[in-house]
Amino acid sequence: MAEPQEHPVERPPKKPRRYISERGPFEIRANPTLNQPRKRGTVDRARVRENYEQSPLSERYGKAGEEKMVEMAHATAGGITSTRLFDQDAPNGMRLSHVWMGANYQLSRHSHPKFGDCLYCVVAGEIYLGSRRLGAGSVIFLPDGMPYKFRAGPAGAEVLEYRSDGEGDPSAPIIKLAEDSIEAIQQIIDAGKAHQHEWKAPEQCGDTTIRQAELEGRTK
16 A cells, blocks of 8 residues: 655644834834924034035135134024924935024025935925025925035024935935035124024924914914
């Protein structure tokens, strides 16, 4: 009598894990605590030199250009802060930051070579690109390396900054200055000194909406 043959047990194929992106799995980061801005008088000269690639000023003015950058950092301290809301350490990872700027805060013209393309969305208050007013809901797309500058309105502004390139190029500078005159930097310094007393950072995302409504008389 022939012996019974053993047949391998057929197992159903493993189902692929659902909802896993190249960027990672499902994730929630809830109820963020916003960072507070740097206090005036605590600016580190070495940090300014490290974070800013400032060749236009240095080539034109030498040491005086660097000194003016440090002066600008002191004058604008307390008027801006950034809080990382989400990030993925992957080649195409998503990164989202909340940026607050105080009343009439002015950015210098600059770019961010390290981080690639950028999408800004105004979520509270308003910003101005030249004479163009951009209120809540306005969106700006900045291609990689494009210099830009804007200023916050009289109530300040809260902006969401979205990037989709993870941590970017580690060898590139965080900020590349595009201002090439001491006069332009001085204008930012003067504006900072004039409006420092108005700067009050929000405790929660969206607080600037209340200040904007008060400014426009919509709270009565």
